[in-house]
Amino acid sequence: MMSRGFGVALCVALLLFLRGQCAAADDGAADLPARYLLMDANGRAVSNEDFPGRLQLISFGYTFCPDVCPTTLAEMVAVLGVLGPDAERLQAIFISVDPERDTASMLRSYVSFFDPRIIGLSGSPALVRRAADHFGVRYEQVREPGAPADQYAVDHSVGMFLLAADGRYLRRFAYATPATEIAARIREIMGASPQRPGQQRQPAATGR
Numbered sequence: 001m002m003s004r005g006f007g008v009a010l011c012v013a014l015l016l017f018l019r020g021q022c023a024a025a026d027d028g029a030a031d032l033p034a035r036y037l038l039m040d041a042n043g044r045a046v047s048n049e050d051f052p053g054r055l056q057l058i059s060f061g062y063t064f065c066p067d068v069c070p071t072t073l074a075e076m077v078a079v080l081g082v083l084g085p086d087a088e089r090l091q092a093i094f095i096s097v098d099p100e101r102d103t104a105s106m107l108r109s110y111v112s113f114f115d116p117r118i119i120g121l122s123g124s125p126a127l128v129r130r131a132a133d134h135f136g137v138r139y140e141q142v143r144e145p146g147a148p149a150d151q152y153a154v155d156h157s158v159g160m161f162l163l164a165a166d167g168r169y170l171r172r173f174a175y176a177t178p179a180t181e182i183a184a185r186i187r188e189i190m191g192a193s194p195q196r197p198g199q200q201r202q203p204a205a206t207g208r
Helices: 004-023 068-089 104-114 125-134 179-192
Strands: 037-040 045-047 055-061 090-096 119-122 139-142 153-156 160-163 169-173
Touching: 037 125, 055 068, 055 179, 068 090, 068 104, 068 160, 068 179, 090 104, 090 125, 104 119, 160 179, 169 179
Parallel strands: 055 090, 090 119
Antiparallel strands: 037 045, 037 119, 055 160, 139 153, 160 169
């Protein structure tokens, strides 16, 4: 287990990091490719182009995360709840930045605990790093001196990313943005692009 002093120092560093992340959130389309090619919990390849006609709400994190990731996923579930029937036009996605420890079964159980509509994605360390780079997400392992190799925290960027129905990057919502605010923005985008009959189809992967 990590020492109390190390844990306090890590929490302080995390709070400072989150403050900077919140200030960096944007309300428009930044110059980000926002592409990913990863695997779902069933071992199937999933990319940002696999959900035609559906917006994508994406967060990065890991299953061992003590507070930020559970809070973010709870907010994601709240967004789905506020959207009601419109949630069918949104795919919620959780991308693990800890592929060394987050096995397929762990990732499946983790996202299902919050909501079975959320898809968990991961992949090889190289694929995860590439996806994170495409979203401007940084992450690194933080290990207490002398700790076993499998005992570490992961310092990572926070917030949720929104992709358009064609997979293009739209914006990032800062950590702790109210679910009602996120849902309202998503509804505006949905209203500007009404769904055409026959546009919706089942995605190639599910989080169940």
